[in-house]
């Protein structure tokens with residue numbers, strides 16, 4: 172059994188657990204702390220150290236971040252403090268973890284990597300788009316099973332707005348939208364992404380994937396298959412650990 176630790180930094184919670192890379196599952200119940208507000212580099216690093224320390228872990232750690240990440244460096248921060256931009260997150264977080272080897276990648280990309288190996292995207296060779304609905308909208312694009320990183324489709328323009336300001340689950344909650352009303356927005360968004368990429372499959376992830384039966388049947392007119400993520404809210408943790416282990 173090969174184990175690596177995975178941490179998922181989200182807009183509302185920071186959670187992590189050791190991951191069994193052969194099964195694509197957590198080996199222990201995950202530990203979660205609330206994301207500090209504002210979510211500054213220092214505050215978030217302290218929370219990551221608490222989550223990893225909870226398990227007494229020493230070994231490689233994969234960490235997701237809700238923004239563009241190239242070569243472990245943060246490039247955008249739409250839903251966390253802007254001080255993150257330009258930070259070498261692997262160095263910052265690795266130092267806080269007492270020098271453990273750290274790999275950092277985009278949260279939706281991590282979720283996608285896990286779903287393609289162990290979940291709803293298993294064996295799919297055509298274009299697949301995974302979308303995570305939460306505080307923002309994250310995206311991961313695969314073709315031939317390979318990830319095109321940092322696609323940021325949550326920031327496509329929809330009705331004159333950033334799509335995630337129109338169709339995320341945070342917007343559903345903040346505006347008190349019914350499932351019907353929200354599903355209609357998601358449908359418009361999927362149609363737009365479909366026009367651009369013609370994927371064979373959409374995988375719908377994020378916490379809301381647990382409630383797929385409430386909104387997926389309301390989404391009509393999309394040519395691609397639309398299915399819920401199978402690893403649900405653990406996909407980010409599992410994918411981060413997989414990438415830290417070398418893919």
Ligand code: BGC
Pocket residue numbers: 236237238239247249250277278279303306307308309310323325335
């Ligand atoms: C960020 C993405 C992230 C998504 C989900 C967006 O605001 O720009 O990088 O994947 O939120 O957290």
